[in-house]
Amino acid sequence: QVQLAESGGDSVQAGGPLRLSCVVSGDTYSQYCMAWFRQAPGKEREGLATIHTGVQGTLYADSVKGRFTISQDNTKNTVYLQMNSLKSEDTGMYYCAYRSGICTLAERYFDVWGQGTQVTVSS
Numbered sequence: 001q002v003q004l005a006e007s008g009g010d011s012v013q014a015g016g017p018l019r020l021s022c023v024v025s026g027d028t029y030s031q032y033c034m035a036w037f038r039q040a041p042g043k044e045r046e047g048l049a050t051i052h053t054g055v056q057g058t059l060y061a062d063s064v065k066g067r068f069t070i071s072q073d074n075t076k077n078t079v080y081l082q083m084n085s086l087k088s089e090d091t092g093m094y095y096c097a098y099r100s101g102i103c104t105l106a107e108r109y110f111d112v113w114g115q116g117t118q119v120t121v122s123s
Contacts, residue, residue, distance in 0.1 A: 018086060091121050094118075
């Protein structure tokens with residue numbers, strides 16, 4: 001069983017940076033996909049970025065491309081989301097998610113979810 005634990009959410013000013021972390025534990029496949037999703041108030045959950053632990057490839061939603069960077073530290077079993085140039089529309093609950101297959105931004109393909117961490121961006 002895989003468990004995910006996000007941290008790093010905070011209240012920040014628009015234009016500022018923030019880094020989220022997701023610690024992965026449990027019985028993972030040797031290669032898997034990790035993703036970050038966001039759910040803004042009153043909106044559906046949106047896929048933001050993915051990284052595959054095997055091929056090291058990344059994928060980004062247009063809404064965050066060039067501002068957000070997903071990365072991983074295998075020594076710490078941690079996936080990060082570095083967020084720069086934050087906007088008020090980035091406000092929401094941020095979730096990391098795990099799946100054993102190829103990467104996708106579609107939430108229905110992910111098997112395991114963390115509890116979420118709140119990001120609030122004020123202008």
